[in-house]
Amino acid sequence: MSDPDDNVGGSPKVHIGRAVSIRTSHKLFCHSLCVDPVIRCDRATPCANCVAAGIQCKTSKDRPQVQRQRVLISGQYERKIDAMEERLHSVETLLMETNKMLRSLLNKEHTISPSSTLTPDVRDTRASFTVDVNMDRSVNGPYDGETSLMAHSRNARRVIEHLLQSTPSMSSDPEVIDALKTLHAAMQGPSRTEASLLRPGPTDEDQESPRTTLPPQESVFNIIRGAQAADCLFFSIWLPFFTPDEFMHLCDQLYSDFDSCSLATKTTLYGGLHYMFAEYLSACKTPFDSIYWAHAQSFKLLFESCLRRYSVLSIPTFDNVLALVFGAGHAIQVSDYASAWPMVSTAANMCQALGWHRLPDGYARDAEAQRILFWLIYYFDKCLSLRLGRSSNIQDFDISVSYPKDPVESEYRSWHLWFLTLIDIATAHGLIYEQLYSPGSMQQLPKQRSQRVLELEFRLDAIAYKSTSIVESTVYRRQYMIYLVKSNAVVIGCLRTLTYRAASPSEGRAGFDIDPRCLSAARLTLRLHQDAIEHVRDRQDGSANDYANWTILNSPFTPFIVLFCHVIVSFDLDDLKLMEAFTISLESLNLRTARPMLNFRVLCETFLLLATRYIRMSTREMHVRDQVPVFSPDSSHATPSSSGYPTAQGRLNRIDLSQEGGNSGGFNFLPPGIFEDWLSGSQDFDQLELVM
Template identity: 30%
Template sequence: MSAEEDAQIQTTSVTSPSLVHACDRCHRRKIRCDKTIPCAGCRSIGVDCVRSRRPRMQDRKRVLISAQYERKIDQLTEELNRVSKIVEALHEGSSASSRQTCITTPSHGHEGIASAVTADSIFCKQSLSGALTSEPAVAGPSYMVDNDVAIEGKSSLAATSAFGVDFIQNIAKSSHCIGGRSEVQELLKNLRNTVASFKSRRSEQKTLFPLTPSLPSGGRQKLAMPPIQVAFTTISNAQDESDFTYLCLSSLLSPRNLSDLCMKVYCSSQHSDIEFFIINAALYFLTVDPRIFQNDTEGHSQFEIQQQMYRANMENMLARLPLYLDESYEMVLALVLGVFYALDSSRTHLAWTLITAAHQCSYSLGYHTHPDNSNEPLNSRSQTGLLFWTVYYLEKTLCLRIGRSSTITDSDITISRPKRPPESNSYHLDYINLQLKLASLAARIYELLFSAGASRISRNERTQRALELYHELHGYCEKVDEIIQLWKQSTANYAINDQLQIITSSDKVFRLSLKTLISQAISTPEESTSCFSEECISSARDALDCHQKSVADFSDKGLLFVSSYINWTILFTPFTAFIVVFCHVIESGDVEDLRRIRTFADSIQEAAQYCKAILKHKRLFSAFVDVAVHYTKLKSSPGSHQGKFMYHRVEEGWQQSIPDEQTQGASQTNNQPQEAVEMIPSSLSSIEPLAQGQSIQGLGWNQQDLWGGNWFSINQQIMELMEQDAFSF
C-alpha cells in the first residue's frame, strides 16, 4: 500500500471511526476497539494492527409460522379421524360378531362358525390395513384387551361355577312348588348374571396394565422410585431377618446381590430395562411382608406409596416388552418375577403369557438339558437349573388353573431335579423336589381327566385314571408332611419357621383341592342319590375347614397378608371344594355344610379391598350362598317335600338314557324306567325326545358331560334352552 493511500485511510478512520471495523486482535479477544489505525490497544503492546475483511451481517427477517401451525393442526385432525374410524369399525365388528353368534343354531353349528370366522377375518383385514397405512400416532400405544369371555378349560373355577348354575336350575325345574316361586326365579337370574360376569375377562374395556403411566421424555430414568435410603432399608431389614423371599431372590441373583443391583439402578444410567424391572420386582415382594416394617413407623406409613411406585414401574416395563425377547438369564428371571406379580394380582391369563415366554427363552438357552462336556461352573449350572425348575412348577400348576395343556414336554428334560446331599440338613431341596412332582401331577390331572381328549373316553377308563391319580396324590401327601416336619426341626430361625407355617397351610389346602378335583371324576355308584362320592364331599369339607383355620392363623398378620394368601391358595388353584359343598347343600339341606360355605364367603370379604379379583370371587361365592340359604328355607317349608324326590327320578332317567360305549345300541336306550318319564314336569317338554329314550347325542350332550361324576355338564345349548320361554318356571 502506498503512503498516500495509507494516509487517506488513516484520515478517514480518524474522522469517521464508524466506517472501520474493529481490528482482528480486539475482535478475537472481545474487547473494545477505538477503530483507529493502529488502535490504542495494539499501540500499547507494540503489535501490528491488522484488519481482515468480514462479511456484513444480513438483516434479520421475521418468520411467520402460523402456516406451519395450521399444517400441524390439519395433520392431527386427520390422525384423530383415522383413530375414530378404527374405533367405530371395532365397535361395529364386535356387535356384528355377537349377533352372528347369537343366531347360530346347533343344527347349523359349522355353518354359523364358518360365517362368523369369515366375517371376523374380513373385519380384521380391513382394520389392520387401515391401521398399517396410517401414520404413527403421537400418543403412546394403548394395551387393550378384548371384552370377550375368557376361554378356560373344564378344570377351572368358571367351569365348575357354570355346573353349579346348571345343578340348581335342574332342581328348581323339577319342582313346581319351589321352582315356580318368584323369589327363586329372581335368585337364579342373579346367579346366572354373576357367573356370566365372572367368566367375562373384563366387564368394560380397560387397559391391560392399569398402573402404566405415560413414559416420561427422559425414559425409564425419569420414572419415580422411592428414595435410595428406603430401598436399602428394605433390603437390610430382609437380610437381617433372613426373609424367605430374600433368600430365594439371592439364590437366583447370585453371584450379584440385591444391594449391588440396587446401587447400579439408583446411581448409574448404564443399567438395562431388565435390571430396572428386577430391582422393582424384588423391592415389591420384600415390602409385601408386613414384618419388614413392624419396627419402622415411618416406613410403614409410606408403605402404600412405595407399593404403588414399584407396581407402576413393573407394569410399565411389562407393557413394553417386545414380541421377540432377548434370550438371556436376566430375561428369564424378569419374566418369572413378572409371573409372580401377575399371580399376586390375580391376572392368571397374563401369568400364562409370561410363563410360556419364559419357557421358550429357557428352552432356547438349553436350561432344560444337562450337557456332558460343559465348561460352565457347577454353581452356575445349578443356578440355571433352579430357574428352569421354577418355570416348570409355575407352568405345570397354571395348566390346571386355567384349563390348558402343558407346553413343557417332560421327555425333553435331561437336567436332574434338586436333591439333598447325603447327611445334609437341606430338607428344603427335598421339599422342592416333591413340589415339582405335585406340579407334574396337576398338569396330568387336567390332561387325563378334564381335557377334550379325556371327555371322549369311557367312564370306566376315566374312573380308573382318577383312582390312579388319587393314590399317587395320597402317597405324595404322606411324604411331604414328613419332609416339612424334618425341615422345621432342622432350622432354629424364627422367620423361616414362620414362613414354613404359611407354606404348610397353603400346601395342605392345595392338596385337598386336588383331591376334590380328582374325586369329581370318579363315577358314583348307581344306587347313590348324590352327584358326588363320599370321598369327594369329605375332601371338599376338609379343604374348607383347612382354609378357615389358615385364615384364622394369619389374621394377626394383617389383611394384606391374608389377601396374598387367598391369591396364592384359592385363586391360584381351581378351588372347586366350594361348589361341591354347595351342590351337597342343595341335595341334602345339610345345615353344617351351609355354615361352611357361608363362613368361606365371609372369610374373603375383608381381604377383597386389596384386590379386585378377590372382590369378583367374593361376589360369585356370595351369590351361591344366597341361593343355598333361600333354597334351604323353601325346601324346609310345608308342601315342598316332593322336589328332591322328583329331581332324583329325573336324574335317574337321564343316567339310564345315556348310551355306554361298551353296550351302545338302540336296545339299551329303550329300557329306562317309565316312572321317570311320567314324573318329568311339563316345563321340560322342550326335551321330550330325551324322555322318550332317543339318543342324548342329538342335543349335543355326551356321556362324560352328564355322567363323569355328574360334574362338567357344562353346555351352551342347555343355557340357551333354559333362557327360552318354554323353560320359564
Template identity: 30%
Template sequence: MPSMPPAQGKDILRNQHEYRRLRYLQVKCDRESPCSHCIKSGAQCSYATAPKPRERRQRVMVSHTYDSKLDAISRKIDDLGQRMSQLTNEPTRSRVSKPDFAVPANIEHCQVSFGLTPSPSSLGSTPNQGVNPTGDGISEVNYDSSKDEYEGESSLFAHAVFASRFLQNAINNATNTEVAHEMEAAIDGLRNAVNSGKQQSDTIDKLYPRAKAIPPGSSTRNLPLPPIDKVFMCLRMARECQQVATLWLGDYITPTQFNDYFIKIASPGPATEAELIIVHCGLYWLFCECSKAVTNDEVRQDYDAQALICKENLETVLANLRFHQPTNIDVAYAMGMASLYCLQKNKPSTAWNFINSAAHTIQALGLQHNATAGEGTEEKARKGNLFWTIYMSEKTLSLRLGRSSTFRDHDITLARPGIERHAGNFLGDIARYWIDLSSIQGRVYDEIYSPGALMQPPDIRTSRAQALAAELKSAMQNAQDFHDRYEARKGHLLGRGYHEIARRSDRVTSLCILTLIYRSIPPEKPSTSAFCQECIDTARETLREHDRCVAAITKERSKTIFLEAYINWTITQSPFIPFIILFCHIIETSDGSDLEHMRGLVEMLEATPDTSAYNTCDRQRRLFKALYDVATKYVEVKTRTQGGVSWSTARKQYADALAGAGTASSGPGTGTLDQQTAGDASCNMTSYGEGNGSGIGLMDGLVAPAALQNPAFGDVDMEMDLSGAELWDWFNKNQSILRMLEDT
C-alpha cells in the first residue's frame, strides 16, 4: 500500500475526529415511550409511536346553508367593527332625533352605503348622506343638506317669481313716489313669504318624521300590527259602506287583493318590503277613512290611534327601503302607494321618485302593451288598472314639477278603458276621463314648456297651445257628461252632494291646466297686458268655480272630509296658476274687481283647522295671503294717489316714445315691452331692491329678459327667441317655490 503524504494523513485524522464528535452528539431514539435518552436528559419525548394519519380531503360546500353561515359570520364581524368604531366616536343618534347643533350646509359627508337607499328622495335630490348600520340590514341614516333639486317649467315657483317681478316693475314705473314708499311694508311681507321657502333637500327626519329606529338584531318585518279584530272590523266596514270603499283604495287594489297581502303579513314567515309597504299603507288609509265614517267619538279616537301605528310602520319601512328591488307586480303596487302617500303629505319631489320607480317597473313587465291571450279577464283588468293609475299619477307630477315624463305615449299599445267599461265604483268609471286629462298634461309640458319647445318660434308654440286648449275643452265636456249620467243613475250611492263636489273639483283642476296653456299664448297687438284675454277669463272662471266647490263642501254634513280631500288633491296637487294670473292683472290695471275672487281662496285656506290633516296647505296659505295683501295694498295706494297712471299705460307710453325715436325693437314678445325697450328701461330706472338695500330676492327686472342672464340656461338661451326666453324665465325657477310648498 503506498504511503500517503504527511499533510493528507493529517487531514484524514482531523475528519475522523470530527466524525466521532458528531456521532457522540447524536443520540438515536430507542423507540420506547419515553425513550432512554429523554429520560436521562429530562426532556419531553416527541417521537410519534405510530404514523400520523393522513387527513381526508373534503369537498367544497356550495350549498345555501354554507353561504348563509358565511353571510352570518360576515355580518357579525361587520357589526362588531361598527360597534368598536362607535365606542371611539360620538354615540349613534336615533334616526328621528333632532340634531344638537346645526351642521353647515357646505360640509359634505362622503360615507355612502351601496346596499341601502335610506330615502327615495335621494334618487332625485342626491343628498349628502352618512349611513351607520345598526344590524340585520337596517341602517341609521344621517342626512346633510344638499343642493336644491332641479325642476322645470310648469310649477308654481316660476309664476310666483313672475308675479313678484311684475309688482316690482310696476312700482319702479310708478310716476308717484308715494306708491313706492307705501308699498314697502307689503313688499317685505311678500319677500318673507317667498324667502321662507328657501331650503335645501329634506332631511330624513323631515321626510319621515314618524319613522322609528330599528333596534339591533331586528328588522322592519317585526313592526307591530294593529289588533286583528279591529282590522277585520274596518274591512267589514269597507265592504258595507260605499264611501269608505270608494275613498279607501278606489280602483287601485281590490279588497280581495289587499286581504291576501294582509294575511301574509299577519302570519309568521318571510315578507318582502313591497308587501310591508302595501299592508301598512293600506291599513293607514283604511283606519283614516273608517275614523271619518264613524259617529262615536271613542271609536274614532281608537281608529286614529291605530292609524298612527300604521303610519309609523309605513314611514319606518320607507326610511329603510333598499335601493335594489325585484321587478314584479308587488313592487309596482308598493311604489305607487308610497307615491300617493307622499302626495298626501305634500312631498311631490319624493313622490316623483317613487312613481318613477313604479313606472319603470311596469314598463319592464310590459304592462304598457296588450295582454297575452293566455291571461284571464280578471288578471288583464288588474294589470290594466295598475298601469293606468301609475300613468295618471306620473303625468300629473310631471307637469307640476316641470320634468319630462318617463312614459312615451307612442310606446303604449294597451287600449284605454272604453265607455262601455263598468268598474263598479265611481273612481273606476271616471278613470278613462282622467287618463285623457293626464295625457294632455304630459303634452302641455312637452309641447309648450320644455326647453325644446321654447326654442321653437312663437307661432309654432301658439298653434300647439291652441290645439291643446281645444282638446282639453273637449275632454272637459266629456267628463261633464259622464258626471251628469253617473249622478242620474247612481247618485244615491255616494250622495248628490258628493257628486257635485267631485264634478266641480274636476273642473277646477281642468281650468288650472287650461289657464297654464293660455299663458303661453301672447296677447293680440296692441294690447299692453302681459296675458291674452282668454288667459285672464279662464283664471277668473277657475276661482269662481273654486268658490262654488267650497260652497258645495260647506253644505255637506261631512264637510271636513271633503274639504280635506279637496285641498290635498286639487289645491296642492296642481300649480294653482289662476291666482298668480289675477294678481298680475290687478297690478298692471290697478283694478280691484278681481280681489273678491282672490279673497275667497285665501279665506278658505285660512279657515282650515290647524291640524295635521291641513298642514299640507300651510305654505300655500302664506304665499297666497301675502300676494292678496300686496294686491289689496297696491290698489288702495293707487286709488288714493290719483296723480299716478297705471303701469300698463305708463309702459305703453314709454314704449311708444322709444319707438318714435327709432330705438324700439320689432322682435316678437309675449305681451310685455319689447326686449330692447325693456333693456333700455331697466338701465334708466333703479331697482326698488337696490334703492332701499333690501330687495325682494328674485323680484328684480322682470321686464328685461332676466332669463338671458340665468346660469340655468347653459347654451339653451342663445337658441331661443326673446319671447321663448321670457317664458322660460317665468317657468324655469320652479324649484324653490315647490320646495317651499312641500311641508317641511
C-alpha cells in the first residue's frame, strides 16, 4: 500500500521497498522503494533507481560456480546395484520366513482359554475339512492338504482328549502314552521324504531318457503276446481307446522310431506296459525270471518321468488327456493323492477346452472314446473332491454330454452298467461334499441340512439297488465283477456313514452324540468289508491291491472312526470286536506294495489300542469303586452299558459341556495347552502339577 504523503506536490515519491535481481555479467543487487508501478533497473552503475532515490547503489560480486560432478552409470555400477537389490530381497525373504516361524511357535505355545478348548464346537464336528491352524506351512515341500479321514480322526482325537482329562488316573499308563504318541505321528500323514510325482525322481534329468534305457524289445513283445493270449483285464479296460493290435503297433513304433513318438504316446505306452507286466506276471502260474519284474519297474520309472514333464500349459489333445488319465489313475493306485489332483485338474481343463462336457449324441468311435474319457475324469474329480475336501473342477450344472452308449457285444453290457454305477457314485461324492461338508453348506439351517441328508439317503439307496443287480446279468469275468460289486457296497457304506455323520448333533454335545443311522451304517460297512476281504484274500490277480487302494484308501473310510467315538463313550464290546476284526483284516491283505496301506493301518491300530486300554482301565477303576466285574476283551461278560454300572457316557451326562467358565466342569483338571503338549509326547504327566 502507498502512503498518503507519497503524492505531495503531484510528483511521485518513490520508496525502495524490495530488491530486484538482475542477472548480467555480474549479479546486481539494488534496494528500491516499493511503489506501483515498479521502476525497472537500467543495469547502469549506479542504477537509475538508486540515483532517483538518492541512495548508494550496492552491487554483489559474482558467485563462484560450483563444478558439478557427473556420475557415469557404467556396467560395473549396474552390477553393484543389482547385487544390492538381490541382497535386500534375500533379507526380506529371511525376515518373512522368520516371521512365519515365530507365528508358528506362538500358535503352538499359545494357551487357549479352557472354555474354548473344552467346549466341543458344533461346526468343527460337521465341517470335517477344517484346517488345523497350527500346521506349519513354511516347511519346504508340497503341502498335501488335510484329507477328510484325517479331519474325522482329529475329531475323534478331541473326544479321547475330553475323556482322558476327566479320568487323570489313566494318563500315566505307559501304553496309553505310547498309543497317543503313535496317534500323533500317524496323523501327521506320510513322510515328505516318500516318493511322489510332485518331487523329482533320483534319475530325473532335464531331457528325456534315451532309447537305450528301454528294456529289450523281444522281451516286451513276448509279454504283450502272452497277456493278449491270457485275455488280461488291461486290454478290456482300455479297449475303447486302443485294441491289442493297435497297442502292439504303438510299441513297435516306440522301438523303431523313438524320436518321432510324442510325449503323450510315450507316457501312455510306459504306463500301459508297466501295469500289463504287473498283471500278467502276478496271474501267471509259471513264475517268470526276475528280470521281467525289473522291466516292469523300469517302465514305471519312465512313466513317472514323463508325467513330471507335463504342465498346465500342455496343448489340449486327446492323446494328452489319455496320458493324464493314465497318470491320475497311477497316482491313486499308489495313494499319491497330492499328485493325482493337479493331473485330474489339468485333464478336466483340457476336456472343457475341447468341449467334451457338451458333446452331442453320436455313435462315432472317436466321439464315444472322448465321452468315456470325460466320465473317467469326472469320476476321479468327484472322488478326490470329497477325499481332499476341495471343490471339484467339473460342475454338474455345466454338463450336457450323455452317458456312454451300450456296447454292441452283449458280454460287455454288465460292465457298461457297472461303469454307469461308478458315475452315480462319483456324483454322490461330489454332492456330499458340496451339500454337507463344504464351507458354504455349514451356513445352512439344521432343517435344511436334514433335508439334504434325506435326499442323499434316497440317492444312495437307488445306487445300492442298481449295483447289486449287476452280477445277475454278468457273463464276462463274473468272479471279478462280484468283487467289484462288493467293493461298491463298501464305498456306498462309507458314503452313508459320512452322510449321517453330518446330521446335526445335540446341543452342546457335538462329538459325543452320534446319529443312530450313522452307527448302523458304520457297523454294516465294516461287515461288508469283511465280506469283500474274504473274496480277495487269496487271489493272485491284484484284486487285493486294487481293493486297498481304490476302495479303502480312495474313499473317506470314516466308519472305523465313528465306531471308535462310540466305543469309548458307550463301552460297546461288540463294536470293539468289529474294530479289532477290521484292523486284523488289513494285515492279511496280499499287497504288491504295502507302503500306501501302512499309515492307515497304523492309525487304525492306534485307535484300537486306545479304545481297548481306555475301556479296560475305566472298568478297573469302576471295579475298585463299585466292585463290578473287570472288562476283558476276550471275556463273555455283559457289556458295561448293559450291566447297569456307570460308563463314560454316564460321566459325560454329568458334565456340562456348554459351560463358559474356566474353573468349573469335569474337564478342567489340567490346562489345555499343557494337555496338548502331553498328547503330542513333549510332556510327561509325572512332571505336571494337576489342578484338581
